[in-house]
Amino acid sequence: MKTSVTMLLLVFLFCISCSSADVINDTEPPESGIYFPPFGSSTWEARSLSDLGWNNNELQPLLDYLEDQNTKSFMILHDGKIVVEAYMNGHDANKLWYWASAGKTLTTALSGIAQEEGLIDINTKVSDYLGTGWTSASLEKENLITCKHLLSMNSGLDDSTNGVEPEDLEYMADAGTRWAYHNVYKKMQDVLAEASNSTFKNYFNTKLRDKIGMTSTKGGWLQLNDFNVYWSDTRSMARFGLLIYANGKWNSEQIIPEAFLNEATNTSQDINKSYGYLWWLNGKSSFHLPGSQLKFSGALVPNAPDDMFAALGKNDQKIYVVPSKKLVVIRMGEAADSETFALSSFDNDLWEMINELID
Template sequence: MKKIFPVILVLFFLGFGVVAYIYYPRLNLITGFAAKNMCSCVYEAGRTAQSVVSQDNDFSPVNLAEYEINPEARSASSRVFGLKKRTAMYNPGLGCVLLPEDAGRDDLPEAKPRRQQPFSSLAYPYGNAEPVDTVFPEVNYQQLELALENAFFGENKTRAVVVLYKDRLLAEKYAPGFDEGTKFLGWSMTKSITSAVLGVLARQGRISLSDDVLFPEWAADERAKITLNHLLHMSSGLKWEEDYTKISDVTKMLFLADDMSEVQLHKELLGQPGSIWNYSSGTTNLLSAYIRNQFNSHQEYFDFWYAQLIDKIGMYSMTLETDMAGHYVGSSYSWANARDWAKFGLLYLNNGNWNAEQILSQEWIDYTTRPVAGSDGLYGGHFWLNAGKIYPDVPKDLFSANGFQGQHVFIIPSRDLVVVRFGLAEHPEFDLNVFLKQILEAVE
């Protein structure tokens, strides 16, 4: 036994060394993701830490993380192998933000968005009252209920489904532990929120899709030719790597950068603007900085997103999170309950009109849903499209806001439908074509 013990000890340290060698370069990213997601789920969404560990953060290599929750400081910290501690801190009104080393609460953005949230006695979705109980003769309710049950079956990992039809709540279902008040992270659905804010600015005549020389840093080189249209179409030609499985531009931006708009801003051109379609979260955070530049103060920037869009359509549960520089992380970090996300889809279903008020122009909706060259019919103005029939059994006019791990707001104009789905499994693991087809078959 005495001879075996040293061998076991050597093997243990060799194994630890191999694991450390593989993961050490990524520890900043692993602990950054773990701490940020834990902080937001606990303090923004009101979840328990244990539910986050066992569900949201239970995937490799994030499941290597260990946590410290500090309710008094409203922070969450994470380590892996006792190394690379990262801390995220909750800033009321602005959500959670990853702190740089040696930073604290005094370093967080001070301004807060001023919310206007008057109570409306109108029934949901246009107001705060209970939804109207409507029976549509063309709807097979038994079949619809089965479609929703199938979405939650087995390993589908669905958490919420909301279906709006003809401006009414047709159906909704939640997994145990979640309900109509639970906030969900939209991930890249936030990109579509950013696009909508730009649409509001365009309708107000403050910006134009043809605007160029968007940033002073670009004025003296070929990047001056990049237009707002190019950024919205993800066709700027700027270098960018969107790979979440390794150290890449997007992971460094989300988990290492204090000012996330700076990362894409300083990238070089790989091709002429308009010639390359390349999905880039950095581009959307650059757009967030562009929006900031349209205002004289940070307070005006903070308020505009809510006053002119989010609160105007009653998405009162929504919180946009910022980076350390105080820019909304327009690529990834927005929280709202499923019913409020459905309101966002309804705004687009009704061509930018919200209860008789035109918030986005018809031209902006048309622009949003027009396929970008080089995207194979998959992408428009910061929305995903079915023009290329990625969902073969679903109408081609479907367009959607999509997010990591299977977050979706689907808009189907030809069928007068908005379908919202939140979960932890994405297509094709969770078959969206079958999911949508079954709902559509129930609403003939």
């Protein structure tokens, strides 16, 4: 049965207790009056569509479209407050779902924290932390690869396999000269574990999860096909998106350094202008996609605001952050159409409908 506006209103009441050029995401920072939901409570303040001057008539068509596109959950935050929260296709607020590659940005956040603590320097070569031989490249070529290359997806290692064992990580080009979407970024998690003298999971829990109230009793890093994949409820994903929207600050505590986060959400290299440190960037003049060396002209998501940046995961897991509109948008679920690794046609279609709602 289609998600109804009546159901959404019940959720609402419950919650109350430039151009296509290579623009930089340097819009005015969010106002200081951002709302941060409390820890350990189901209470999360809300705002109504009418209060924001949005088009109520476009809400139900949006929800119907989302349900038809295999969505499990969908949220829109405005300055931290919930405007839309909907669950469908057998999902609910207490169920978990995987972030897939949208969770890459959690590694980015931890990298910024570790650098601020003096544990790492992303401009340092990876072998300084992991030792030599972590790839099958020659020592000369391996030593060209820095932590920044892992975060920027331009390590130069062969992307034809998903594995991250030394035998999988073969030299293809000098670091910095070739962009390719690759699981090698996961070696950054090993760097963080070594540098923090802990495990990646423990470092994540202490430095990020627990500081913003992401659920600790449900979800977490689960091992799937030799890789850690993050699972959570929808509101935990929304909390992380809110942290990013607030320039890395939660209430009065600066958790992710603002300067690092600004680097992470702007072009990180000259090849794929629409990629930062594991974040996808809109409003640039061109982009590359996973599994291809082709260069595509235009913005990543033409219907979305130019300053939008996003965490994109397999089968259309989404965190969209739009500073100019004061929005964080979350989508979890099955693939909207066919299986994808990051961007899909769903992004642009969804933003067309979001624009009808918010404009």
